Amino acid sequence: MVNTNVTLCGISMDNPVIPASGTFGFGYEFAEYYDINCLGTFSFKGTTLEPRFGNPTPRIAECTAGMINAVGLQNPGVDAVIAKELPKLRECFHKPVMANVSGFSLEEYAATCQRLDACPEIGWFEVNISCPNVHGGGMSFGTSPEAAASVTRAVKAVTTKPVIIKLSPNVTDIVSIAKACEEAGADGISLINTLLGMRIDLKTKKPVIANKMGGFSGPAIKPVAIRMVYQVAQAVKIPVVGMGGVSSAEDVIEFMLAGATAVQVGAANLVDPFICRDIVADLPRVMEQYGIKSLSEIIGQAGR
């Protein structure tokens, strides 16, 4: 009998499998297809203070072993999330959920997190710092250690729940940003967000995506993600949530060996809506195959 239990920022999870934000909505639509309580948890759709429609379409482009998306944080806004989405989520999911939050100013991050902090459904915050700072010339908060630390402090000041900062890989030194977040009080780090990518249509000779560029995800980015998770996990003491191209139980274990305490599954959900259920079901078999008795024991083993 193998043990898939892990503890993330003090909260026990039956297994480390987490559908990533933006690929799983608020859960209830997937609950029509299977019992989503088999998951470790899930990270809900990136929520902002105000409602957002997002970018014009087309928002999606296919790539070799992956895809580009430029959805643009479409969401109904935090008040509607609390009033309409969380009650529906609560009916079908009975574990602490991860609240993914985005913002375009420190005040917006803080206001959104403060309102969500009172919701009992929420176990963790996952703060997406890949958004442009409207007061900082449009530079992403995630591209400098100082800006990343300032978001961390702003959110920590108004919340009681663990705060996980989700890092952008589109930086020169991700380790310095992870350390800055840790020093600013972050309870965990998740990575990687999507890699900035672009595709051009040979027929129209124009970018495929209306927004021109978007976030590249899928199996193609996994080696980059494994490397960054490994580097960050070596450098910080707080737990790391790994993601990037995960589509199997073997991938989950590889991320954990690199240093991840829990592992998110993103783009693969969009191709196979049952994949997270299947990964959870497959984990014990793969653990036995590789002689792993307890998943929590292999976290960071590749770096020891």
Add this chain to the structure above:
Amino acid sequence: MSMTQGIYTVAENIHLTDAIMRMRLLGDTSSLTAPGQFINIKLEGKFLRRPISVCDYDGESITIIYKIVGEGTRQMADMKPGETLDVLSGLGNGFDVKKSGDRPVLVGGGVGVPPLYHLCKRLIAEGKTVSVVLGFNTAAEIFYQKEFEALGATVYVATADGSAGTKGFVTDVLRTLDYDYFYTCGPMPMFLAMEKIMTTSGQYSFEERMGCGFGACMGCSCKTKYGNKRICRDGPVLEREEIIW
């Protein structure tokens, strides 16, 4: 929405015209509940699935008609009977047949024609007097005219170059017809031309580049008079009254 994932076996995969193919797939059809729904097909070596509208279905098979436009559909065209495909079925809301009047007109443009076939079958089964207007660029691209006629519909064809039927567009035929409701699927320029001349309520089936096809990724969102909708899950069929053009 019910959605099922399954492995389907190719029973037929033939050319209807140079670029238009018809494929019949054997497998579970239980999640299809309305004409105008679609399936999402996984292809070897491709990351995202290919959404294709359902032309017809029965208890054991799904018929799709698709146009060879890129690598994915080229790969599908090369498939032989007996080969298998991983398919998500039962996607989208489909056409609402209950809203039809007694004399509906079905308007299809090019590769937008297929989902109207099962709709036509349903409407005729309910005793409606159905007119069908099919628009193509040229005579060589025409498909399914006889199949719609065989169902008992009155079929009109328009070709842009005048090589068959009425010279011009579907709207040139529609102006002369008497109808009390409409259903349509086709390219956006055809929709915009129709929107100017249609005299009744109706339903439009939209196409958009999709990520997942089942409502998770928000890749195919649009604004409507009743809020944001996802073409894949809240559509692809929208009612005329809610559409913001």
